[in-house]
Amino acid sequence: MPSNEATSVPQLGPASGDYEPVVEVRGLTKRYGDHLAVDRLSFSLARGTITGFVGPNGAGKTTTMRLLLGLARPSAGEALVFGSPYRALERPASRVGAVLESSDFDLGRSGRNHLRCLARAMSIGDDRVDDLLELVGVADAANRPVRGYSLGMRQRLGLATALLGNPDLLVLDEPANGLDAAGVHWLRTSLRHLASNGKTVLVSSHLLAELSQTVDGVVIIDRGRLLAQRHIGELDGAPGALERYYLDLIAKEPT
Amino acid sequence: MIPQLRSELLKLRTTRGSLTLLASMVVLVVFIVLLHSFALSAATLRVAANQPKVFGWGTSIGALFAALLGALSVTAEIRSGTILPTALVTPNRSLLIAAKSAATALAGLLVGLLAEGLVAATASAAFAARGIPVEITTGGFAQMLAGGAVAASLWAVLGTGIGAIVRNQVGAVAGLCVWLLLIETLLIGQVPAFGKFMPGSTAGALAGMLQSADSSKLVAPAQGAALLFAYTAVAAGAGALATERRDLG
Numbered sequence: 001m002p003s004n005e006a007t008s009v010p011q012l013g014p015a016s017g018d019y020e021p022v023v024e025v026r027g028l029t030k031r032y033g034d035h036l037a038v039d040r041l042s043f044s045l046a047r048g049t050i051t052g053f054v055g056p057n058g059a060g061k062t063t064t065m066r067l068l069l070g071l072a073r074p075s076a077g078e079a080l081v082f083g084s085p086y087r088a089l090e091r092p093a094s095r096v097g098a099v100l101e102s103s104d105f106d107l108g109r110s111g112r113n114h115l116r117c118l119a120r121a122m123s124i125g126d127d128r129v130d131d132l133l134e135l136v137g138v139a140d141a142a143n144r145p146v147r148g149y150s151l152g153m154r155q156r157l158g159l160a161t162a163l164l165g166n167p168d169l170l171v172l173d174e175p176a177n178g179l180d181a182a183g184v185h186w187l188r189t190s191l192r193h194l195a196s197n198g199k200t201v202l203v204s205s206h207l208l209a210e211l212s213q214t215v216d217g218v219v220i221i222d223r224g225r226l227l228a229q230r231h232i233g234e235l236d237g238a239p240g241a242l243e244r245y246y247l248d249l250i251a252k253e254p255t
Numbered sequence: 256m257i258p259q260l261r262s263e264l265l266k267l268r269t270t271r272g273s274l275t276l277l278a279s280m281v282v283l284v285v286f287i288v289l290l291h292s293f294a295l296s297a298a299t300l301r302v303a304a305n306q307p308k309v310f311g312w313g314t315s316i317g318a319l320f321a322a323l324l325g326a327l328s329v330t331a332e333i334r335s336g337t338i339l340p341t342a343l344v345t346p347n348r349s350l351l352i353a354a355k356s357a358a359t360a361l362a363g364l365l366v367g368l369l370a371e372g373l374v375a376a377t378a379s380a381a382f383a384a385r386g387i388p389v390e391i392t393t394g395g396f397a398q399m400l401a402g403g404a405v406a407a408s409l410w411a412v413l414g415t416g417i418g419a420i421v422r423n424q425v426g427a428v429a430g431l432c433v434w435l436l437l438i439e440t441l442l443i444g445q446v447p448a449f450g451k452f453m454p455g456s457t458a459g460a461l462a463g464m465l466q467s468a469d470s471s472k473l474v475a476p477a478q479g480a481a482l483l484f485a486y487t488a489v490a491a492g493a494g495a496l497a498t499e500r501r502d503l504g
Contacts, residue, residue, distance in 0.1 A: 070346050071339060072502035087346040098343055104336035108271040114337075117269075121262035121344045161340055 020083060022047050022169050022200040023068065027077030030063050030224075037063040039224035040077065045202060047168075050195045052215040053204040054246060060224035061204045062100065065171050068202075069098055081169060093122050097162030098171040104158070107147040111138055111157045114146065115164065122165055132160040137186070151178025159190070170194065172203045176210060188214045212242040220246060222253055259345055259354035263328065267362050272327050280320040280366070284373045287312050291466075292381030300382070303390035304469055309378045310391060311459065311466035314403045317370030318458045319435045321363035321407035323428060325414030328355045329494070330424035333503075342503050352419055352495040359411040367407025371400045371462065398463040402476060406458035409487045413454065416487070419494030440467045447472045457483040 021044035030038040038060045045051050053061050066072045068079040070086030081096055082089065089095055105114055115129040133139045136156040141149060149157065155175055162170055170191075176184050184207075191201055191214055202219075205211050211218070212232060220227045227249050235241040267273050291309045292300075299305050329352075332338040345351045375396060382389050391399070414431060421427040435455050442450030443459075444467060450456055451474050459465025460479025473479065 066502070069343060071342060089346075092346055093344045096343075098340075100339055101336060104339050106270065106331070106335045106337050109269060113265075113269050117262050117266050118340055118344050120265055121259050121341070123258045165344075 021045055022082060023202060024080045024083075025064070025068065025077075026080075028064065028067060028074055028079050029076040030060075030067055030072065031075040036224050038067065038074075041221065041224060041226050042077075043219045043226060043229050045200055047200050048195055048198045049216040050191055050201040050203065050214060052208075052211040052218040053202055053221075054206070054208065054211065054218055055221040055227075056250065057206075059221050061221065062173055063224075064221070065098070065100060065173055065202070065204070069096070069100075069171060071100075091122070091165070093118075093167065094165035095167050096169045096171065097165060097167035098173075099155075099158035099162045099175055100171075100173045105146040105154065108145055110143050110145055111149065111153075111160075112142040114157065115160060118161060119164055124164060128164065132163055135163070136160040152180055152183045155179055155183070155187075159187075168199055170199060170201045170203075172201065174204055174206070176205055176207055184210060208243040208246055209240065218242065218246075220249060222250060227253070256350060256354055256357070259350060260357050262341075262344075263354050263358035264361070267324070267328065267358055270327075270331065272331055273324060273362070276320055276324055276327070277366070277369070280316060280370060281373060284313065284316055284370055285377050287316070288374055288377040289381055292378055292385070297385060297387055300385075300387050304471075306390055307464035307468075307470055308466055309381075310374060310399065311462075311464040311468075313367075313371035313374030313399065314406060314459050314462040314465055315435060315455065315467070316374075317367040317403050317407040318410035318455065319431065320370065321359070321366040321411035322414030322417070322431045322435070324362055324366060325356075325359040325411040325416075326418030326421075326427040326431060327424070328359050328415055329418035329498075330422060330427050333422050334424050338503055348498040349495040352415065352491065352498055356412045356415045356491050359415050360408045363408040363411025364404050366411070367404035368400060370407065371403035375399065395463060398476070402461035402463055403458075405480070406461040406483060409483045410454070410458060413483075413487045413490045416490030416492070416494035419498050420490070443468045443472065452482060454483055454486045457486070 023045040026042050028038050028041040041064060055061055067074050068081065068086065086092055086096065112129060112133060115132065116126055119129050133142045136159050138153050138156050141153060146154065155178055159175060176187055179187060195201060215232060217231045219229045235245050288309060295308060332341055342348065379389055417431060418427045421430065439453050439455035442453055443456050447468065451472055456465060456468065456473060457479035459468065460473040460476055461483065463476065464470050465473060
């Protein structure tokens with residue numbers, strides 16, 4: 001088990017003894033050849049919370065998300081969602097929604113067609129697709145090829161993809177990337193709204209100031225290892241507190 | 256598997272690549288058939304045993320394009336990254352490959368029928384224009400259409416398996432083209448005792464004719480069907496296994 005002292009910090013969310021974490025990562029390790037992308041990482045997320053997932057480029061955030069979603073296999077340890085590995089979930093897309101990269105589209109197909117293909121496999125009707133296109137604000141461009149979408153529109157379409165199955169957990173990799181100011185505001189409002197309805201969100205981002213306005217807590221990693229898991233209330237409330245805390249932590253890391 | 260199948264069929268119908276592929280096939284079939292119909296001497300073409308040199312192209316081209324359609328159904332998703340949302344919705348990857356195989360098998364049937372029908376029509380017209388009688392019987396044409404369609408359907412699944420194993424789009428496409436058009440032609444031409452058992456030649460056996468071999472060199476249709484089915488099952492099984500075991504993205 002990891003001896004890293006940071007793993008012993010209190011968990012986020014309600015302290016009652018009987019709650020089951022929505023996400024539980026234990027000793028998670030992923031090795032690519034000689035490179036340790038994720039190194040004995042452990043953290044857990046409580047229901048109804050928004051957690052920021054932060055760390056330098058190459059820290060292992062995307063790899064961790066891929067392991068959590070069953071897209072890659074851990075070298076050691078485990079990543080559980082709702083108590084089991086993703087691939088063991090019954091109808092997983094109605095429990096977990098994810099956006100990993102804004103580029104995961106067939107550029108020749110329309111946004112509506114992209115959603116419909118996935119909706120078919122989930123036995124979800126086309127009216128839900130149209131509702132979501134409306135909800136994320138790409139209804140006007142729905143019949144155009146994704147090739148012509150801006151980065152922000154692709155992020156919106158990605159979020160619609162994640163929401164198709166009305167999941168209880170959202171895993172979002174840098175969803176604010178490429179959004180304009182109105183888009184960032186829209187994303188923040190959407191995430192807060194989802195969390196107030198009991199949804200749990202894990203969201204990676206480099207925009208710490210924005211993140212501190214949105215999240216309940218943060219998981220900070222570097223070189224695949226956990227540096228800290230903190231409730232946002234544990235930091236002093238001054239503007240820029242999260243950024244200062246983060247930069248201090250990273251600076252203490254041996255290079 | 257029905258929801259996954261419906262999803263895959265929608266993808267096949269609406270992916271621009273599939274339509275481009277079909278259009279290329281139509282152009283290629285007409286070009287090759289006209290080329291051979293007019294380049295070969297009338298004396299050669301009047302011999303019944305030589306007519307598969309023209310009429311047999313539908314089998315190979317149908318099988319090839321069906322296989323490409325199958326391979327692209329996997330490699331295009333890997334290339335574009337849509338394999339990630341697809342795998343999130345259907346994390347059972349064997350089920351995913353099975354659904355892709357079923358969808359491409361259906362599409363392959365149509366591709367094979369189209370290729371054989373186009374060859375039959377174009378070659379018959381070209382022969383008529385040169386005043387050469389077509390020596391293929393009604394039964395021969397029926398086997399060509401039905402057998403060619405079944406062969407292309409199996410080749411579509413074979414291609415899906417190859418795509419899942421190779422994963423790289425250019426590699427899978429180049430490999431299938433080189434195998435079917437070059438290596439199989441050499442094998443059936445140079446070592447027919449061995450070459451006739453290869454998957455491309457068994458497609459010829461199913462359809463009753465192949466452009467690269469005398470029909471007498473091919474195995475019996477039933478044996479060809481059994482062999483091609485076995486190749487297809489192995490490729491699809493290996494493709495499913497490879498997809499199960501490997502990381503995506």
